[in-house]
Amino acid sequence: MYVCLCNALKCRDIKSAAENGARDAASAFKACGAKPRCGRCLEEATRMITAMGAAPAHMVPAE
Ligand code: FES
Structure with a gap:
């Protein structure tokens, strides 16, 4: 299914990107x-990435 x-x-493109660190x-x-x-x-791309366990960027502590 197309996200964009x-x-x-x-979907697989966004999921793959998230699996690789996005x-x-x-x-x-x-x-x-x-x-x-x-x-x-x-909004949908962000929802997918967040659902995969990635914290929203503003919640990731700076290194
Ligand atoms: S659907 Fe237009 S930028 Fe993704």
């Missing part, structure tokens, strides 16, 4: 070589 129609990103939608898009356009998918 503008960039043709599917902790928010912006880093997931970057990992996929894409940039958000309309932004309609960001």
